[in-house]
Amino acid sequence: MSTHAPPRRRSLLRPGEGEAYLLVLPWLLGFLIFQAGPLLFSLGLIGFKWEMVTPAHWVGLENLRQLVTDPLMGTTLYNTLYFVVLSVPLNIGVALATALALNVNLRGVNFYRVVYYLPSQVPAVANALLWLWIYNPQFGLANAILSAAHLPPSQWLFDPAVAKPALILMGIWGIGQGMVIFIAGLQGIPPSLYEAAEVDGAVGWNRFWGITMPLLTPVIFFQFIIGIIGTFQAGFAYVYIMTNGGPEDSTLLYILYLYRQAFENFHMGYAAAMAWVLFLIVGVFTLVQFRMAKQWVYYENVHD
Amino acid sequence: MGSSQGRPARAINRRRVLVGASIGGISILGGSLITACGSAAAPTAPSKPATQSGAATQPTAASQPASGGKASIRVGMAGLDVAQIAVWQNVATEFSKANPNIEAKIENVTGDAYQKYLVEIAGNAGHDVYDYETKQVPAYGAKGVFTVLDDYIHASSIVQPNKYFPVTWSKCLVSGKVVAIPWDTTPAALFYNTEIFDKAGVAAPPHDWGNADWTWDKFREVANKLSNGEGAQRNYGYFQSTWWVYSLPWVWMNGGKIANRDETKVTIDTPEVVDAWQFLHDLMWKDKVFPSAQETTAGAGTMFFTGKIGMYTNGPYFIPSLRKDSKIKWNVAALPKGPKGLYTRDPSDSLVIWKGSKNQDQSWKFLEFATGPKGQEIIALGGRGVPARIETAQSDKFLKQPDGIDWKVFVDATAHEGIQPVTDVWPQMDHTIQTELDKMWNNRATAKDVAKTLQTSITTLLGKATARRDRATWSETGWESPKY
Secondary structure: OOOOOOOOOOOOOOOOOOHHHHHHHHHHHHHOOOOOHHHHHHHHOOOOEEOOOOOOOOOHHHHHHHHHHHHHHHHHHHHHHHHHHHHHHHHHHHHHHHHHOOOOOOOOOHHHHHHHHHHOOOHHHHHHHHHHHHHHOOOOOOHHHHHHHHOOOOOOOHHHHHHHHHHHHHHHHHHHHHHHHHHHHHOOOHHHHHHHHHHHHOOHHHHHHHOOOOOOHHHHHHHHHHHHHHHHHHHHHHHHHHOOOOOOOOOOOOHHHHHHHHHHHHHHHHHHHHHHHHHHHHHHHHHHHHHHHHOOOOOOOOOO | OOOOOOOOOOOOOHHHHHHHHHHHHOOOOOOHHHHHHHHHHOOOOOOOOOOOOHHHHHHHHHHHHOOOOOEEEEEEEEEHHHHHHHHHHHHHHHHHHHHHEEEEEEEEEEEOOOHHHHHHHHOOOOOEEEEEEHHHHHHOOOOEOOOOHHHHHHHOOOOOHHEEOOHHOOEEOOEEEEEEEEEEEEOOEEEEEEEHHHHHOOOOOOOOOOOOOHHHHHHHHHHHHHHHHHHOOOOEEEOOOOHHHHHHHHHHHHOOEOOOOOHHHEEEOOHHHHHHHHHHHHHHHOOOOOOOHHHHOOOOHHHHHHOOOHHHHHHHHHHHHHHHHHOOOOEOOOEEOOOOOOOOOOOOOOEEEEEEOOOOOHHHHHHHHHOOOOHHHHHHHOOOOEEEHHHHOOEEEEEEEEOOOOOOHHHHHHEOOOOOOOOHHHHHHHHHHHHHHHHHHOOOOOOHHHHHHHHHHHHHHHHHHHHHOOOOHHHHOOOOOOOO
């Protein structure tokens, strides 16, 4: 109702922003309706003692205090970090090596790509049962290989010193996903760069370190982020089915312990506290990675 | 009917696989914990079941038929096998014949049944009647989700405490109130392969409990005589699950206890406990007549079924698979008498009524029927346990079944049942003791070391249990092994 026309209508949204919001709306609605509530609920639970069927009562910081004094927390954090620190680089390294090996123009290369990719599509439970048999100290394939190589047999999942490495080793079986992403990354490297390098006389490792690696760093970075977040949370099905956290708590991962607190002991408040602490730990790890990324991740299209 | 009754500590069981499958992808970030348990934990304020039927305090209702139309009650059973489903369907059918106004639906809850029960109850969508392993009853009963049955029992001519095996009955009490009625009792006894005994020229173990010749020393001697061979070819004289609860009869027989009656003092590091554990350890590592975890990777059950193990302590729930999967000739005998008495353990199973059920009286009718003479007769022929009702257990119908099994050994075993220490911290106690005792089973620690560590950790753990709850949490007859 202004007496004179405004000089320019100022929209609340920048051009295209409306469509963008429209596109994320389904996810946003899903999040708000199904996840935000439980998320906040679990945050609130930290202050309560609640066993699901008995009334919840306020205990303040008691759950967090118990978290600090719980002797099993140290064990589970150690086990989980052990997994993250060993398994993430190992998996990324093997995935990269496999991707490099399969990034060639050979007849039938797709067949091999499928072969290496397939195990990552085997359901966790089937995988777990399969590897239980492979690691069987009496009849397993793993010990058969050791004995063929004239090495002493291992007790594998029955030996607290070997159980964690055994599970990590088994994780290599599932590198398919990472391998495919690496292959995609490798194929995104413009051939012209390699041609130019060839003109300059760079071959073999020089080519790899001078061109392939720098251009793959964003992909590697992505894999580290996803891998670390994933590994903190993953492994539940495996330790639950294969070892139940044993022997002697050597494979008691944080998430298995959280599960026990929530669904065996029905300490919902305590479990919620554990979940949020893990969220913070993962958050810190991710943040540190992003900070460190500036030192080693090379983005081709960024110029300064 | 707990799926964990006979589990070897490290075996994969169906429960584990199913749960692993269903939450294999569990995400941990905050709220996902809650979404993982479905609608039951929707972000409404946690509360008690809304319905608080007054039925339990009005016993007169118990003897009245349901008013109005036909009522339907849902009975949640904990992981029945196919044969047992048929048994319980039969119970339900006969129940409806006797009570035309009530229909009972048997619903088998597979996987982690007790967890699912609690989730249902928390969501105020429980079954009317639940089946529990009796040893679980005090821990869950303390949460106040079961109907107190005392008034119903006072008014009932069928369900009377003295009709049931006393130790089994005693486990159905929480704070002196009855919250469950037992439907079977499953004491462990000694299964043995008769052919192995014949071949070794050793007399079969006695079937009568308390036989003066059947002592620990004699048992050890027999176990050694039945063992032979080396490496993968070795035959073993004895096996029992390495789950720590199966060591309890040996502890009790040696005069040991996990803690004193009023849980003021943990007594794990006493010589009685340590020596009993060491006895089992010696069978495994000194005599090598008891295969270790590494030697039973194919499953100890399978080894017994294929004639590689001479004697095997287990409950009668071992029988269905033994009959189905093995071709060996076997029988069942008494456990050997210890220096300080003769004990066995007994998980047993019972029925409870959910406090929030809208069909309290009808549910009671079902309990009365299933644990009464007619229901017990059907259950008796189920072949996995002893009916909880003494008269049924002692009837010829049960004792002289065409299956030819010496059921009397299990019936007699009921006189020698010890009581496991069951508290609301049971799951933690279970994990803690098992983790520590596994060090002994794996020959990396002596029984004494294990007991010393456990003395401290269990004292802390039980301290928490009493700090959070009053003593009512504890099974009424508590820690003592009853004397007969």
